[in-house]
Amino acid sequence: MPKSVNFAAVEKVNQAGKIVLVTGGQRSGKSEWAERKALSLSPAPVYVATARVWDDEFRARVAAHQARRGPEWTNIEEPLHLSRFDLTGKVVLVDCVTLWATNMFFEKNEDVDAAFRALTEEFDAFTSHDATYIFVTNEIGLGGVSENAMQRRFTDLQGLMNRYVASRAAEVYFMVSGLELRLK
Secondary structure, X not given: OOOOOXXXXXXXXXXOOEEEEEEEOOOOOHHHHXXXXXHHHOOOOEEEEOOOOOOHHHHHHHHHHHHHOOOOOEEEEOOOOHHHOOXXXXXXXXXXXXXXXXXHXXXXXXXXXXXXXXXXXXXXXXXXXXXXEEEEOOOHXXXXXXXXXXXXXXXXXXXXXXXXXXXXXXXXXXXXXXXXXXXX
16 A cells, blocks of 8 residues: 555645546445536536446446436546546546546556556546546445455555545535535
8 A cells, every 4th residue: 555645735626627526335326416417517428437347237237327328428438548538628427436446456466556556647647638527436445344355455545546536626525325415
């Protein structure tokens, strides 16, 4: 895990565009809320899906997400390198940081330091353009500490990444039972 990340020192609102972070537990309503927010800001938002589909149950979840979105959405599927896309002037919904971090964690052989560096570099490059970015993420560290070392390392990475995105966001919302609580 990174030895020292001073989030207070890096806290700032992104200079190029506006960043919104939506966090909460599984099935808390994060994605639906973020989709409504994006549509309230643009008639033609961009949806960046970071998921890799690994089984039939997850494929059904992805299909349900896709079915909710209409033709007004531009869809991009990218599991790792968000910075490949310059979406200047757009409203961009990234769903989700957790799956993006999962992909990078395994891409970097479960090395938290390397994955965190890669994620923050990608995040900074991606959000350097003048756009509105809405990031959806999960709060996976609210439960007990896992007995599995790999899960503990990933929870560390996820927590660090959530803090990193939140430190750069103009707005942060926590979803509970379909209700949003504005934190910042």
